[in-house]
Amino acid sequence: MTHTYTIEGMTCDGCRSKVEKTLNTIDGIEAKVSLTPSIATITMDKHVPTSVLQEALTTAGIYTIKLSTDKIEEHSSTNEATSKSHSSTHSHSDKKEIKVPVNANGQYYCPMHCEGEKVYDKAGDCPVCGMDLVKVPELKASKTLYTCPMHPEVIQEAPGSCPICGMDLVPMEPNDSEDQKTYKDLARKMKIALVFTVPIFAIAMIEMAHNNPLLKLMDASKWNWVQLLLSLPVVFYACWMFFVRAFKSIITWNLNMFTLIGIGTGVAFLFSLVGMFFPDVFPNEFKTEHGTVLLYFEATTVILTLVLLGQLLEARAHSQTSGAIKELLKLAPTEATLVIDGNDKVISIHDIKKGDLLRVKPGDKIPVDGKISDGESSIDEAMITGEPIPVDKKKDDNVIAGTINGNKSFVMIAEKVGSETLLSQIVQMVNDASRSRAPIQKLADSIAKYFVPIVVIISVITFFIWAKFGPEPALVYGFINAIAVLIIACPCALGLATPMSVMVGVGKGAQSGVLIKNAEALENMNKINVLITDKTGTITEGKPSVETIFASNNNENDLLQSIASLNQYSEHPLAQAVVNYAKSKTVSLIEVKDFEAVAGKGVTGTVTNKKVALGNKKLMELVKANVSDDLENKIIAEQKLGKTVSYIAVDSVAVGFVSITDAIKISSKEAIKELLRQGIEVIMLTGDNVNTAKAVADELNLSSYRASCLPEDKLNEIKRLQSEGKIVAMAGDGINDAPALAQADIGIAMGTGTDVAIESAKITLVKGDLQGIVKAKNLSHSVMRNIKQNLFFAFFYNVLGVPIAAGVLYPFFGILLSPMIAALAMSFSSVSVIVNALRLRSLKL
Known part of the structure; x- marks a missing residue:
């Protein structure tokens, strides 16, 4: 049970x-x-x-x-995602998603997600892997304040002159980000470490010279004391954090990179201390020609300093991976001009409320999402859609926060404020996705779990093999090579291989108008072999317009009034086209009773005591409307021209039709051609009739399409393909697409579509363009290739480095790896992974 x-x-x-x-x-x-x-x-x-x-x-x-x-609820590929509501349209893989909680802004998390969603209130080290915790970005635009360089107590919100000395005010430097604070702290410790390590290293190197000149100043034992004193600030201040992390990792048994560093350098330092104070406990092979024990203060400090250098470079590189979020935040303005009783008042964008009237002046950034209520302008939306050509906007047109107004002023109504704006949602989505885990990460996690214990065992074995079979001084060789094995191994590079690439890749996608909900979607997008696409609003512009209304009784105005009144309650693009057409003809809308939207078929209602139905052939069958052969032939002729035709029935008799045209997007044909070239089968599923569907499919050179599809038909088709082992992506924009988007392996929503469709999808194309699917596919391919390169670097590095450090090349070539060289190689292994991930920023999509 x-x-x-x-x-x-x-x-x-x-x-x-x-x-x-x-x-x-x-x-x-x-x-x-x-x-x-x-x-x-x-x-x-x-x-x-x-x-x-x-x-x-x-x-x-x-x-x-x-x-x-x-x-x-088990979200599997057999999930019956038939609900149209927001709450029931989740992906069948949501349970795998690990992301920082939405309310975690300003808190700290481990960049390798060792503890899933867990966040911390203060900066520190991850208790599992020992890495520095990273601060979750504050997803709010901050206001720039101005101050006087001579009188810092003078602070104001706008540029101007100092009221005390008259000097121009300058922008105040914003508080350092957490990344910068970490970097500066490490940089300060690095300077201290260098100041004390360089002399130690110099003393050790000069001691190796023939006729050591230092011995003319002091004997060898006193120089050992100098090295000890110089090593104390390095060990107990600049690099003490490494030993703290190593200790934590051992007592919690969360073994990691710092376990190896702490054991290796700690043993070397303690060995040197015992050698100084109790030299007689060591055999002669551990002693120099001067009778002193061979000490390793220089190895300890140089290794720790090199590891610190690696941490410093890693902190610098890591701050660059979150650059996409920082750049997106820069798009958001900090102020807006509120219109009250005809007067303008400058306020913070955080004080804007829904329904406020805002004036947008030439060159200003639009503060929130809304609609133009007075005036017109051209708006640069490139930062959101990627489209470089400004878009002309007039009264009642929607405008988006962060986009830039042209050379005219207008007044807008605030409709979405704060976290509701598209820009805020983009920033939040990028932030969540960049910290989610890709399934491929499991491979690295599984290996890292056993990696450190295996390295410690190899280190111990290395010591005993050298001690028993190595040349004299065998114990010294064994000791040095055992430490080299501990130092060169770097599980950190394995852990960073995936999250760094994901973070940079998601940011790059956002800058190109491709919003990825999580890393799993980014990985799976590279595996798809079938794309299901809707027609209206996906392949076509989604801006249908009425071309013809035919009435068999020649009373087109009455018929137009009836269907426009009926459609005023519908949100479907075709319905809106009919309403707009009626308004352009100055036809007034009247009351409708018993309105009902029949999913995938049309709408019905009672207008002036007559039962009116507007929809496709299936709706006519549902209401049992009689369609004459003459009317049917006229409709078929329109459909063969690629038009969408809706039947009009009054009291169960078809009395006419409305012909609607919706232009195919210019980019759709190119995008579909490229997807087919990449071996992806493209299938168009549309609720439109077969004649219209065929006309569109022929124009796009599509061999696969299905017409007259209800929402459940799209859902069942995806299930069928998945049962055949296909990896299916679904692109759509309407409420009726939500179940199919949720069922698909990758749901792709058009950013121009409904909120429910976007919520149901794993990828959102801001521009609402099929070309975005090509971008998403190329991005996924590049990111996965980058991750595999990183994993190869990390695996190959350790597979090659650990045996060399153990001394396998010595019997054949006489090559041994100094622990200091091993430390340098270990430090740069993590940095190389991050630098490789940063290459994605220059990717051309």
Whole structure:
């Protein structure tokens, strides 16, 4: 029997692992525990009371288990995603998504997500891997303040002159970001480490010279004291954090890079201390010709300084990976001009409320999403859509926050403010996606888990082999090579290989108008072999216009009034086209009763006591309307011209039709051609009739299409393809596409579409253009190739470096690897991974 239980008290993946391990110690049960959602699925041979499970968990920590009374929905490829509501259109892979919580702005997280969603209030080290915690960016634009260079107490919100001395005010330097603070702290410690390490290194190198000139000043034992004193600031201040991290990793048994560094340098330093104070405990082979023990202060300090250099370079490079979010935040203005009683007042964008009237002056950035209420202008939307040509906007047209006004002024109504604006959603999506985990990361995680213990074992084996079989002084050779093995191994490079590429790739996509919800979508986009696409608003412009209204009784105005009045309650693009056409003909709209939208078929209602139906052939069959052969022939003729035709029935008699044209996007043909070239099968599924669908498919050279598709038909087609082993992407923009978008392996929403469609998708194309799918595919391919390069570098580096450090080349070529060279190579291994990831910033999509 199998039961599902809810677990309370789990905060990270470590908790999840502990709970799962504890439950599996109970005889007769097999447990699998997930963190998101926090549930345990337990299979038991015979019933085990919940109290027994709770008793076991109490020994593991503060966890509570109870039998789940709610049905846990399994989002699998067989999920019946038929609901149209926002709440039921989730991807079947959402449970795998790990991201920093939305409300975590300003808190800290591990860049390798060792503890899943867990965040911290203060800066510090990850308790699992030891890496510096990274601050979640503040996703708000901050206002620039101005101050006097001579009188810093003078601060104001706008440029001008100092009221005290008259000097021009200058922008205040913003507070350093957390990345910059970390970098500056490491840079300061690096300077201190260099000041003391260089003399130690010089002393050690000169000692190797023939007729050491330093011995004329002092004997060797006194120079050893000098090295000890110089090493103290390096070990106990500049690089002490490495030993703290190593200690934490050992007591928590979360072994990592710092475990190896701490053990290696710690052993070398302690060895040197014992050699200074108790030289007689060492055999002669550990001693120099002067009778002193061979000490390793220079190796300790040089290794630690090189590791610190690696951390410094890594901090510098890591700050660049979040550049996309910083650039997006720069798009947001900090102020707006509020219009109150005809007067203008400058306010912060954080004070804007829905319904406020805002004046946008020439050259200003638009503060929030809204609609023009007075005036017109051309607006540069390139930063959002990627389209370089300014877009002409007039009254009632929508405008987007962050876009730049042209040379005219206008007044707009604020409709979406704060986190509701498209720009804010883009920033939040990029922030979440850049910190999510790709499935390929599991490979690196699995290896890293066993990596450190294996390296420690190899280090111990190296020492004993050299001590027994190596040349004299065998113990010295064994000691040095064992430390080199510990130092050169770098699990950090494995951990960084995936998240760095994902972070840069997601940012690059955002800058190109391709918004990726999580890393899993970014990875899977590279695997798709079938693209399902809607027609209206996806292949076509989504801006349909009425071309013809035919009435069999020649009373077109009355018929137009009836169908326009009926469509005023519908949000469908075709309905809006009819309403707009009626307004252009100055036809007034009248009251409609019993309005009903029939999904995938059309609309019905009662107008002037007559039952009116407007829709496709299936709707005519539903209302049992009689369609004459003459009318049917006229409709077919229009459809063969690629027009979308809706039947009009009054009291169960078809009395005419409305012919609507929707131009195919110029880029659709090029995009589909490129996708076909890449071996992706493109299938058009449309609710339109077969004649119109064929006309569009012929123009686009599509061999696969289906017409008259209801939402459930699209859903079932995707399921069918998935059952054949196909990886399916679905592109759509309407509410009726939401179930199919949720079911697809990759749902792609047009940014010009509905909120429900966008929420259901894993990728959103801001511009609403099929060319964005080509960009997303190319981006996915490049990111995955970059990740594989990083993993290869990390794997190859360790596979090659560890044996060389152990001395396998010595019997053949006499080559040994100094621990200091090993430290340098280890430091740059992580940096090389990050630098390789940063190459994605120059990718041309």
